[in-house]
Amino acid sequence: DAKTTQPNSMESNEEEPVHLPCNHSTISGTDYIHWYRQLPSQGPEYVIHGLTSNVNNRMASLAIAEDRKSSTLILHRATLRDAAVYYCILSRKTSYDKVIFGPGTSLSVIP
Amino acid sequence: DAGVIQSPRHEVTEMGQEVTLRCKPISGHNSLFWYRQTMMRGLELLIYFNNNVPIDDSGMPEDRFSAKMPNASFSTLKIQPSEPRDSAVYFCASSLSSGGAYNEQFFGPGTRLTVL
Numbered sequence: 550d551a552k553t554t555q556p557n558s559m560e561s562n563e564e565e566p567v568h569l570p571c572n573h574s575t576i577s578g579t580d581y582i583h584w585y586r587q588l589p590s591q592g593p594e595y596v597i598h599g600l601t602s603n604v605n606n607r608m609a610s611l612a613i614a615e616d617r618k619s620s621t622l623i624l625h626r627a628t629l630r631d632a633a634v635y636y637c638i639l640s641r642k643t644s645y646d647k648v649i650f651g652p653g654t655s656l657s658v659i660p
Numbered sequence: 661d662a663g664v665i666q667s668p669r670h671e672v673t674e675m676g677q678e679v680t681l682r683c684k685p686i687s688g689h690n691s692l693f694w695y696r697q698t699m700m701r702g703l704e705l706l707i708y709f710n711n712n713v714p715i716d717d718s719g720m721p722e723d724r725f726s727a728k729m730p731n732a733s734f735s736t737l738k739i740q741p742s743e744p745r746d747s748a749v750y751f752c753a754s755s756l757s758s759g760g761a762y763n764e765q766f767f768g769p770g771t772r773l774t775v776l
Contacts, residue, residue, distance in 0.1 A: 587703075591770075592664075593703070593765075593767050595765065646757050646762060647693070647708055648765065650702060
């Protein structure tokens, strides 16, 4: 599976937007881009995924670069509950939904 | 729906003992995943099943680890004999794989294993 690169940690003020970057320069045409997050003492939870176009859901937005070599997870208004480790993951289209987790970005939200 | 159910939630055992972790996936899901999480190594995929058949067990660390899925509603991960370095949080996840389109994984609360 292709590799992703994320900052180790980020900080955000509460109620402000957060942009979490992810680089994936070796992405292939059949790779989905996924984001999961893990709140303290919990299992990971799905946030969003996309292939080529930008995606929006109730939790976040995913902006994908035109060359697909990078993407950004956007939390429109950070809350204290959004403090978590955010994982950017690539997986092949026909891989039984398999994902391989990297170290992720630890997001702190400051009140 | 109750979500993915794992038991026990906590397990403390002594080195050399057999440990069995259990997982009940979400009803109707056909893919099941076992992960291990430690501070040093992060979240590691150990093995995953599709329609009760093991697809990839390349993440299983040693022969001491084995996993089974006898039916669509139950899976076990067994460690025999256990060692202190097996101490970790073990997560089970399930998804409804539809072949081609991606479907999110739903994770259980995890089992925290401590081997003394």
